[in-house]
Amino acid sequence: MLTSFVIGKASLLTSLFFIMGVFIVFQVAFAAIKKVLTIKDVNFDEYTLRAVLGIIYILVILFVLQNSVRGHGNSLTFVNFQLVAVIFYTVILNVPFKFHLFAPIVLAFMIFNSAITSWESWCLGAVLLAFFYTLNYIKTHTEKVFPYLYYLGSSIFFGVLYWFFAKLKFSISDQVFWKEIFDLTILEIFTFGYIATLFADVESRTALFRDATHDKLTSAYNYDAFDIDLRELFRKVKTTDMKFTMLMFDIDHFKHINDTYGHLAGHAVLKNVVKIVQTVIDNNDPKIKLYRTGGEEFNVIFPNYKLADTKPIVEEIFSAINHSDTKFDNNKINLTVSMGVSQMSKDDISINDFYSRVDEALYHSKRNGRQEITVE
Template sequence: MGNLMEILRICFSANALVTGIVTIGLVTIITYISFILERKVSTASSFFKKVGINIAEMLLLLLMLLLVTIVFKSLTGGSQVELGGLLANAELTILFYGLFIFNNRLIILLNVFLPFLYHPSSDISRIQGPYAWLFIVSYLILIIVIDYLYSHKEVLAISNYRYLSSQMLFGICWWIFIWIDYRFPLVDIIGMLILFEFYMFVVRIIELKMSTYMHAYNDLENKVNYDALTGVRNRANLNKVSKEFFEKYSQSSVPLTVMMFDIDRFKEFNDHYGHEIGDEVLRHVSHTVERELHVDGSQGQLFRYGGEEFVILLKNVDTKRAQEIVNRINQTLIEMPLFIQGTQLDVTLCFGVTMLRKTDESFDEIFKRVDEYLYQSKNNGRDEMTIEGKIFQYEKVPMIKI
């Protein structure tokens, strides 16, 4: 009975309450910042960008651990055992959550080597003593848990059972290390382990709630900035990005090329085959163009301006290279036609192409110019491009394999 009361006292003390509030607050901050950082990383991101984000995440985790330590220095009530145990619980909660929330190998390495780094774990006697076998077994289990956390994040995100099992094993292994080093009374160890599980239970609820809100935010952002039919950026996003690009490149030596294209005789597809087939044509064209914009690292941005009209922004690309991209888009449409119900639909495009000029006072001037060039291509017979007022026929180019 006395042991049970001691466990309850540890779990429901004022210090435990303060610890829980601080830890949960820090976890909330970590979740929000991780969401921001992870969104900046994609499969197309450069190696140095990924390394920079990983270092930022590592520094964030270390900062959170430092803040927990600072808070504990202000807690003067309670025994040294209690305060030390609460601090360890807070740190373990942040470490485990960092493993789960970040896809970061630096944090993995930190967790792998930490059992040998904290004081007095570096004392070799722990491995030579009577509990060496217990330390080794616990460490091996911890490594398995860490590896599982890193390689099964998607499973853990939807499986409460596996998530809770992983955190329980993580906490047990660490409290075995702490017991070997400090010989805390067993009742205190049990109390702290229960408290750790409670912290992680609350953290799990917060993580699930925040994930729901953040996915809802992503969905809303996609609806605002992306075209629902084709999946490419929409006109509203073009208005925003074009202003940003103009401000950035109007006084820069880096070239900015703007292209506008139209699907030739699109109305005939709708009238002859129906609007559903017309939608398939729009999707086929947008997906083909999107692929060709990234196949050679051009990183162009495609926008659906309205109807069958699209706009492309190409930074650090001049009109000569833009012409090569247009030729490649045309050739891909020829070699990879759209088939609907066994019928081949030959889709052609006409383009207008222009570059940002030093005399342009706004993006509207660029847009009016490229729109004129597009209609020049249309009026000349379609299935061609007009670059800075000069009409060009499409040429065959070597296909780039990916």
């Protein structure tokens, strides 16, 4: 569907800029749609949105370009873009390997091109499916963040194989065949280089974001993340029908643990508590978030939960911690926690009203002998 020459005798450089433009336009369109949905408070899964938008986008481009040469006797014009489209679909969109999604697309193009009775076309379709499978296999079976050489090597192999069957179908001369292979190789080097740059940028921004929003000792969300999320949820409760509940807890006699076993033991206790709580959360609802908001103080936010709905999860967290211990330097440190729980109300004038109510529930538990749950 897109050879190295985008239209007629256009240069390889033009083709490279065309490919780059296709990728950039998609990134801009995706960012714009995501921004609009965020502004309008529409709940969406970013991965699904990206996949659906990307599939529609690349199919529209493929059909438009293919239709522009259909019936003009120049079916070679867009051959290379079929391979680039597979790379886009698999590597950029990160769509998992599913024959029921990809195979019908290949079949639709065969029908569109009136090639359903051509054995060479069936071979071309099989190569595309094998290429798609191989890229997915590389993606899921390599430890590297972006296995550039694996991607490039497989792309060159399937590119040569694809052009071999195209050569048979269209009676392409050896000179044209090797020129197209050379152009395709340049396109793939550029394409994977560009994608690798995107991955590196995303990885860098992800690392910076994690450092800014997570506690370095325990890997729980930190106070800054807590403050941002709490303010956003407070705004939503005041302006919509959303509900949310918050649990606040701290480790009983934590100063005594530090004084008795040392601060490294205290660190081990904190990490163990986070591990226990996060396990309970993951087993119930990954949308629930755990924050370390002070030395031994933690908050858990339950978005879209009424107070009664949090009860079994809160009790599970309470029981899991209070029946655990932390081993450190041949010592077994028994743990207990005190908890306070409350649901935000539209009557809360400010965040501090709500926060103070949860805080007061926690200290009610501590004043009454600790190791208990107080609900306000």
